[in-house]
Amino acid sequence: MNRIFSGIQPTGNLHLGNYLGAIRNWVALQHDYECIFCIVDLHALTVPQDPAELRAATREVTAAYIAAGVDPEHCIIFNQSMVTAHSELAWILSCLTPLGWLNRMTQFKEKAGKQREMAGLGLYAYPVLMAADIIGYKATHVPVGEDQKQHVELARDIAGAFNRRYERDFFPLPEPQIFGEATRVMSLRDGTKKMSKSDTSDYSRLNMTDDADTIALKVRRAKTDPEPLPDTIAALEKRPEADNLVGIYAALADLTREQALARFAGKNFSTFKEELSAVAVEVLGKIGGEMRRLMVEMDHIDAILHQGAERASAIAIPILREVQDITGLLRPEH
DSSP: OOOEEEEOOOOOBBHHHHHIIIIHHHHHTTTTTTEEEEEOOHTTTTSSHHHHHHHHHHHHHHHHHHHHHTTTSSSSEEHHHHHHHHHHHHHHHTTTTTTHHHHHHHHHHHHGGGGGGGSSHHHHHHHHHHHHHTTTTTOOOOEGGGGGGHHHHEEEEEEHHHHTTTTTTOSOOOOEEETTTTTSOSSSSSSSSOOOOOOOOOOOOOOTTOOOOHHHHHHHHHHSSOOOOOOHHHHHHTSHHHHHHHHHHHHHHTTHHHHHHHHHTTTHHHHHHHHHHHIIIIIIHHHHHHHHHHHHHHHHHOOOOOOHHHHHHHHHHHHHHHHHHHHOOOOOOO
16 A cells, blocks of 8 residues: 655644645545654754643644544554654765755745854755655655645655665655645735744634634634625636635635635625635534643543554664665674
C-alpha cells in the first residue's frame, strides 16, 4: 500500500485553513493509504517558543486530529521529537543538499525578511528536516497546501541525490497531493492575505476551537462589498473577499465553487452569510466541542502520542539503520 506522511506545527490557534487544507483531507485518505500524521514540534523551534505553551499546543493539535476524524487506531499519530530518526537522518541528508537548493526556498525569504543575517540556521535548513520527515518513512505521497509544494519537490530532489550518490533505488520520490476547494483559505478581513495563526485580528480567522456563537459572529463580520454575489466565476475572482467566502462555503458543503455560486448568484451577502454560518457551525462547532472534551483528558492524549511514537519508530529506525550502513557509518555490535 502507498504510504502518506504529513504534519502540522504545534503553534496554537489551529484554524479553518488548517482543517480544509490538511486535516479534512487526511480523514478521507486514511482508508486508502497507510497514514503517518505528525505534530512537527522540532519545526516549531525555528522561532522562539514558550516551553509550556509548546507542550500544550502539541496536545491541542493531537486533539484536533482526533476530533476531526483521524483514527489513532488506524493511523499513526505522534510528535516528531519522540522519534530521533528524524533529526539523525536530517544531518545525513543535509550533507547531500546543495546550498543553491535551499536558497531557492521562498518561505525562508518571507519569514526571515530583512533580518536574514540574524535568522537561525534551523529556519534556513528546516526543509532538509522536512525531507527527512517524509523520506525517512519512504512515504510515497504527501498531502500539502500549495505553499508547501516547493518543499515536497525539494524532498524529491534530496531523495534522488541520495539514490544517485550511492547508486541504488533506495528512497521513493514522494508525490505532493493538493486537494479540492479552498485549499488556500484567505483571511476573513482581507481576501488577499492567507488565513494565519499569527494574524493579530482574531476576527480574521475561524479557529477550530471556536464555539457556535463565535463562528456566527466572525462570519457576520467577514469583510465583503455592497454588491450582490455575481453569477460567473470570472466576475467572482475579481472580488477577493467574495471569492474567499464562496470558496470556504464550497469546501465546507462539499461543492465546487461553480455549484456554490449557482446557489447564491444575485443574492445579498446577508443571505449568503447565514448559510455560510450554518454550515461552518455544523462542521467546526462539532470539532471544537470534541477538542475541548479531549483536552481535559491529557493522559489519554499523551498515551496516543506515546503509542504512535513507538509505531513510527518501528518504521523509521530500520530505514535509518539501512541509511547508516549504506553511507558507511560504523555501528559495532560489541
